[in-house]
Amino acid sequence: MCIFPKHSEYQQIEDEIVQTLGNANDVNCTICGYHYNKNKAIVYNILCILFLGIPYVIFNWYPYFQTIKYDKSSLKNADIVLLKDDQGKFQLIPIERRLAFIPHLGHIDIRYFYYQHTQYVYHQVYNFIPLDVFVPPNSLQDILEYSNGLTSTEYKNLLDLYGSNNISIEVKSYWSLFIEEVFNPFYIFQIFSVILWCLDEYVIYAGCVCFLMLLSIATSLYQTRKQSIALHDLVESSNTEEVQVLRPNSIWGHTQVTVDSKELVPGDLLVIPPTGCVMACDAVLLTGNCIVNESVLTGESIPITKTPPQPSSEAYNPLAHKRHTLFSGTHVLQTRYYGGEQVLARVVYTGFSTTKGSLVKSILYPSPIGLKSYKDSFKFLFILFIVATCGMACSLALYIHRQSGVWDTIIRSLDIFTIVIPPALPAAMTVATVYSQNRLKKLGIFCISPQRINICGKIKLACFDKTGTLTNEGLEIYSVVPCENSNFIEPVINLEGIDPKSLLIQAMATCHSITRIDGNLTGDPLDINMFESIKWELEEPGTSESSRYDMLGPTIVKPKRYIDTSELNLPYEIGVIRQFPFSSNQQCMSVICRTLESPQLLVFSKGAPEKVSALCQQTTLPRNFTNRLTEITAQGFRVIALAYKQLPRNFKWKDAQKVERIEIEKDFIFLGLLIMQNTLKPESQPTISILKDANIRTVMITGDNIRTAVAVARDCGMIGLNEDVLLVNVHESVHHNVPPITTERIGPNTEEKNYVFNFDNSNITFAMDGKTWTNLRMHYAYLIPRLLIRTTVFARFQPDQKTQLVVNLQKLDYIVSMVGDGTNDCGALKAAHVGVSLSQAEASVAAPFTSSIENISCILHLILEGRCALVTTFAMIKYMAVYSLIQFTSVLILYINHSLMGDTQFLFIDLIIITTLALTIGKQGPSLSLGNKRPLGSLFSVRNLVPFSLQVLLCVAVQIGAVLYLHTQFWYKPLPAGTEQVVTTWENTVIFCVSCFQYLILALVYSKGKPYRESIFTNIWLLLIALALTCFITWITICPQKDLANFMDLIPRIRGQLYFRVSLMLFPVVHFILSILIEVCFADRFWFQKFLHIVTCKSQPKSKYKQIMQHSDIPELFSN
Known part of the structure; x- marks a missing residue:
């Protein structure tokens, strides 16, 4: 029986001895099956006794040789697996067996092993796979229909399967650490040396070395244990001791019980307290809204609104549905729900499978980066070994x-x-890194992967997010361009002159995710600036934040000073009934509202102009919409489109709570454009200039409009004043099976629509958007390397596309750095050789480096220190x-x-x-x-x-x-x-x-x-x-x-x-x-470098991107 969804990346294979699997850090490992052989084990133990345990010590260093005790076996019948990671290191891991209850399969006998705190379970079709993959994900529909909690039997079965909800950081005893340290090859070598020196009557020297060796071991043990305790305490400090869950009850339907947070299992129905809490697990929100601080994960301190997902047959995915997921370790600041109901969430991941667990694993098991200096040091040791052998022969x-x-x-x-x-070589190698890490810490740059500091010194390409990274986070309202009768009218700079009852102002007043915490407006800076610019007030139900979850009533917005001249003399207020939050994939957000004096519900939407215009009735869009948008964004402004529509009179409150987003976000009437200034941070331009002078290429990867991004790139110096920018388009066309590549010139002389491309012209750079990137990967993959080496601006890129881009740049032999604020850049930050999250937190799952210097000048410090x-x-x-x-x-x-x-x-x-x-x-x-x-x-x-x-x-x-x-x-x-x-x-x-x-x-x-x-x-x-x-x-x-x-x-x-x-x-x-x-x-010396090139007959550079740059015989890239 196949229990995997169609999108699973695990392929059906035969009954094999060897298998490649992905571990928790996305590193490909190879496992090989072995079966215990009693006779071989006896011979092995005899050899260890005869040679005074020396074979045991050597085999402990090289686990591969321990396989002499076993016979190779299929994974189906194996007792143990030999695991080989990307770095060529081996590890023997025993396979365990137990009876477990698997959803959809019932009670079955499972065979499994643990590697880096991830449980791999044997499946008869796919061999060993992570438990999270073995158990198929529930659909959103299934999750939302689940309302009574787990029965005692279900709970016990799931606890047996998943184990306790515990991120356990082992703090080993000093004795255990001592044994591990002493059996290090270098200490064994030193012990051998001390014995030899004693026999040679170098007693004083041997005694001093022995004392220093013990001092070094003691220091190492203290530091190792201290770090383990610090990480253990860090993990434990954010743990919640007790939580409330629902259990089925034959009388009341369900009962609320208090349990230890370590006893939570996937499937538990969690009650989120009204005063907020620190999440002990990953859970999908089922009812109500939550305001969450996720700075521990993303480095972004701005609270985020979480809402329940819409019912769908789509399988739940924590990345795709992060707007509906409460992640472990994050702080729920406030809960809200209407109608006296509780805010509920269903537990989906526990322990090391949670996002917090991923953070801990990224610290415990940093991704391998293949440091050349580390490998070279062992090559040096090998050469010294040969020299020592020759010297011994001479002696x-x-x-x-x-x-x-x-x-x-x-x-x-x-x-x-x-x-x-x-023997001191490994310790000597770490001296430079330790000093650099301490200097960076004093500057406010923290590192959870010290070995990456050396890589900073080889950075060849620096990628930057735009908003909050190159530019200030806050946006200032510059003007609005209203649309009346499908025509743009003159921009309005003074918003107080617009009628508060106009639909445009209503959209600005309601279409946001702002909330109040401790009496202050909190939310996205764009939303706050937009709301404050119209001088309105926001009132949330309840007298305090902690009582809002059980009050019946929507969020109310109203003008601060407005006199109603109507005969009814009703206060002019708008209630926000339902919110569809903004997401990078949707590129827009919507709200369902009702004014106090109107029985009819309205929907307001705001977002990227390209997205909102596609959702509007085309007859409501001005004919010059594209030209006007191009004109505005080319000046570097950020543009938000606004739209609305009326819902039918029979569309009621309850309908608003159940309707799916896709049914609401269509057939809008276009209202106008909101123009915002996103000023450069003062450090951006000087930093870019220094990087370019240092021969380090800079690119921008943003989710913003492409013309706005190009304008900002010009302002900060990524694109020179004399450089021409070609916008590369590969958009689907009904007239072509394979969409053609077209270009559009951005900047001076833009009237030249079709541009004759000359690759030898160094004053030309490219820009492309996310749609073009997707189509290039689908239809023109062979051109991607040649385009990437000349593209400076990547706009309208979704988070997964940012990650794809970074990986493709690395394939061209660039050493890539990525600087972002950690919100939509997590994948790219982790994929880059050097990922830097701008945040006040000392460590986050977002990146190996976290900078409290909240501008891009931090990358200069990293490169210099690297x-x-x-x-x-x-x-x-x-x-x-x-x-x-x-x-x-x-x-x-x-x-x-x-x-x-x-x-x-x-x-x-x-x-x-x-x-x-x-x-x-x-x-x-x-x-x-x-x-x-x-x-x-x-x-x-x-x-x-x-x-x-x-x-x-x-x-x-x-x-x-x-x-x-x-x-x-x-x-x-x-x-x-x-x-x-x-x-x-x-x-x-x-x-x-x-x-x-x-x-x-x-x-x-x-x-x-x-x-x-x-x-x-x-x-x-x-x-x-x-x-x-x-x-x-x-x-x-x-x-x-x-x-x-x-x-x-x-x-x-x-x-x-x-x-x-x-x-x-x-x-x-x-x-x-x-x-x-x-x-x-x-x-x-330059002359020496050239001389070596001549002697070694070096005809072309090693780096792929340099090889591509050397070739001008490129096929015709663009068609007119």
């Missing part, structure tokens, strides 16, 4: 040749591994790698010369020099200006590898040169052949002193400032530490006192050797000069 050969003892040979060879592979973090991360990786190679070179040279490095020397290098420098390198802030070049995105690019390799070779050459210089001294006497390795030797002293300077030099070189970071001279801590270390190392190089020299395992000061010690300082000086020259001459 083995050397000690075997010397006929050293077996134990000594093994210890010295293994010691190479502990030197070459830096570039700084990316460059610093690469610098840290290179520094840690070169530090390991310097020490590796030092140890090999000393091995060859029968010497070793001392305990104190290792401590001084690792703890005093490296630790302090590594912590301070990342403290440099971002550059104050945004350059036109982005930093390199790959550590393994030739432009990075060549300077790095030269730096390593220089380090090796300087150390070898210093030792050779030592050997030329007349007083130098080498150790006799066969001498056991000694710590305090001249080779040791020279190598130690020179290498210490090298660590310091490379730290300074990799801390260069421009063009992406502040000058090194702003990093006071680094300079002070570098100065102190320079003085100390110079002291122990030139004239170390005897006690200090003995402590540091160095040759003390001896007469006749001062000249050598002073001249030895030339090596670090020359190294410093050459090291700076390498960075100055090679890194980030």
